Amino acid sequence: MTTPPSVLTSAPLLEKAAGRSIFVLHRLARAAVSFVIVFVAAFLMVQLVPGDPVRAALGPTAPVATVAALRAQLGLDQPLVDRFTAYAGGLLHGDLGMSITSQRPVAEMLAERLPTTLTIAVAALLVAVVGAFPLGVATAVSARGARHRGLDLAVSGLLGVLIAIPNFLLAVLFIATLSIGLGAFPPAGWGTPSQAVLPVLALAIGPLAYLARIVHIEMLRVLDAPYLTTARSKRLPGRLIHLRHALPNIVAATLTAGGVVLVGLVAGTVLIETVFTVPGIGSTIVSSITARDYPLIQGVVIVYALLVLGTNLLIDLALVILDPRSTIAEA
Template identity: 55%
Template sequence: MTTTADVQRGAPTPSWPGQLRARISPRADFAMRRIGRLVVSLLVVVLAAFFLVHLVPGDPVRAALGPTAPASLVEATRIELGLNQPVPQQLVNYLAGLLRGDLGTSIQSGLSVGDTIASRFPTTLTLAALGFVVAMLGALPIGMGAALIARSGRGGTANSAVSGALGVIIAIPEFVLAVGLISVFSMWLTILPPAGWGEPRNVVLPVLALALGAMAYLARIVQVEMIKVLDSTYIATAKAKRLPHRVILMRHALPNIITATLTVGGLILSGLVAGTVIIETIFAIPGAGSSLISAIGSKDYPMIQGMVLVYAFSVLAVNLVVDLILLTVDPRTTIAEG
């Protein structure tokens, strides 16, 4: 805050944004900056999605109506959808529709894009959430166990085997994992269905295909962080006090790896939301991802733009929520890293 003496000495007066930020708490300032970043990122995504789909060659109306549709019908549909207008005017119309909450109408189906997303995106979010839960529940014990084996100085072969297996799983693409799981559990063992959604048996394979790579990657992060914690002075102090091993792990070690785990976990959850596009296509799941693939194939501009916008917002919202959680769990480090 600028004092009278500072003004008399010629000290510069802070601008009004600086004065405003000086009056609010660091936590509120951090949250406001994160929300502002989300809004700017979302605007960039909207503009990028709009211009990229317009660069795709071909006529979306002709693709939707078919090659045998009369030219008069094609032109009437183009006028109805506003695709006969210049691209800048189409952008203005699209942004105005977004402000009203209108994502447009699908060229292919004639249905509202918003209604289609509302009916399909919950399935996508459910798949991503289940994949994240499985990845977290598997990564924590695997990573902590691998760290304990490595830290003990014994079981070098076991540690190398675990690290090698995790590295292999991380390197395998999701669609290869999906095909492999279908081959083993559906075609060979015939114990799980290869496609579908809605029943518990249908959920197992797509969730595993989505979660295995994330689980392996997160387990490696947990392993590295756990080794650092086990080598720290406060763990040595706890051992010197002859605390039970279980107490040292659960009360002193585990809380100190939560911050790094949450940070990486948030990025992983964002990746899982995006990864559902491939998984839904392979397993014939009626989610937003399969609709996006279909829209790209038919050059359905409004559907592509709406789906990309919702996916981007989901990823950005997940990152924002993780930042706010970290702000609550470890405010000093989170604010310092900004």
Template identity: 50%
Template sequence: MTTVATADPAVRRLALPGGRWTRFALRRAARLLVSLWVLLSAAFLMIHLVPGDPVRAALGPTAPPELVAAKRASLGLDDALPTQYLHFLKGVPSGDFGSSIVTQIPVAETIGQRLPTTAVLAGLAFLLAIAIAVPVGVVVAVRTRRGRGRRTELAFAGTSVVLGTIPDFLLGVGLVSVFAVSLTWVPVAGNDTWSSYILPVVSLALGPAAVLARIVRVEMLAVLDTDYIRTARSKRLSPSRINLVHALPNAVTATLTVGGLLLSSLVAGTVLVENVFAWPGLGHTIVASIVSKDYAVVQGIVLVYGVGVLLINTLTDVAIAVLDPRSTIGES
């Protein structure tokens, strides 16, 4: 991946004409609306195409048929599929996802209780990934520029490949075995104390950090060989000023693009990691709901994850357009 910047960072922040920004905003809004509609439709159909009767599963195999029929009628499951679909779409804007078949608690209430816990986990993991990837990528790029630091390059490449390919849930199991079970330094599960955040956050962050550090290094190496960086060196500016003030901002566009994608995958990764650490968030809840066939809860949580990923991708596009307005020029 090569950087799009070939000039000083100030050039990249030149404003585009207002009409181009308007077209850019309209395109992104249209894509977001279409994606949301596809997501809503897929979540609805997913529940209705899954074999088995969720009402029968919730009430048990010995429940009288009359009770099962009454429960289905109260949930609107006897209505025609288009009617159920329209009722579902009507309730989404107000956050009405129905009630849990098992607990009778509104799905929105369950999501409201679990979402902050998952958001904190994903947010801390993303911040840790950035805090590791950017300085590591910059330092390795500076030390391995033009064939120097061969050992550093090999060590970095090997470590980043290993960490980037290990599934986060498998990494979590290994961390639990070493630091929670063998050394007993941190709790095995839950989120009762600050130390219980360490292993889940690290499990989620290390893989994305390794991938992102490789991107940062590649982009920094490309920027360090540009003409304006050579000009900055000829002015006898300090290496730290050249690397951090002049080079790093021009390497941030591609890093931000990959960072947004990694954040999306990181949010999805909370499902498995939460179950490894019994983390009381959406990921743990959705797996328990799948096991109990509580499809209303599954449907609501799937929507929350999907909307989260769509919003992250949209905000990433907007941030890239602000940092590098020329990235929107080629779009019609």
């Protein structure tokens, strides 16, 4: 019996759809398991701290009645299982507990500071991407071929140096030169566009160099591909060859690298916000550790985990759309 052509045509489509679904479900399950592990670790962090976390936060001179009242308010006088159940239930309703030092809801404090951290991270990512693509493409086109091997090595070396410089060191250098030396930008604070320039630049330089290196390497690989040789044989303009035929084939690799960069940018805000005294989540975790405000530390850890896991998940879902072959192979 002959199989109808419509069945033969739809079979590969169904296989691709199934592969994508399996990939997405696998990534969702992995993200959920990772978050549960982080949540349990954040909860146990307070429980395993030697001594009384409330006494450590309030200091040795705090009255016993004050310490006892705050312990009861935070639920630390309850059995461990009851505390875990209450904390998990509160998390489902957006309740991350109360800050010991400020006596304010942790969720409210982080909601006030999260937009600042996201603004710095996203702005740095935009600067990195906007700078990396033209730099990576231009250097790859210029360095293509054996005659320009020295240029290729020089570009790779320079980008490697920029990647290796810590962002907090760049922050200090920018303050010393662009702020104190030239007076071009404020050395600290937040609220005006000029105050955002130095934190964003300090955070973006390393990722820009990293992404430019990825674009450079991928572009060199694509420029020698057979389909580009065919395009050149048709005497198409170089700009058209690079934009229409080469760039789309490096998007997937660059997007994957961009996801790693964004995760690093979110984590990098801790030092950058501290150096520039920016009131974001990064500086909050430093001050909360100094004050031993454990509920606030827990909240920051959970928020950072959600940001990192959410970013990775969005990148994976974008890859399903842009490069289905790789995702199906992984599934």
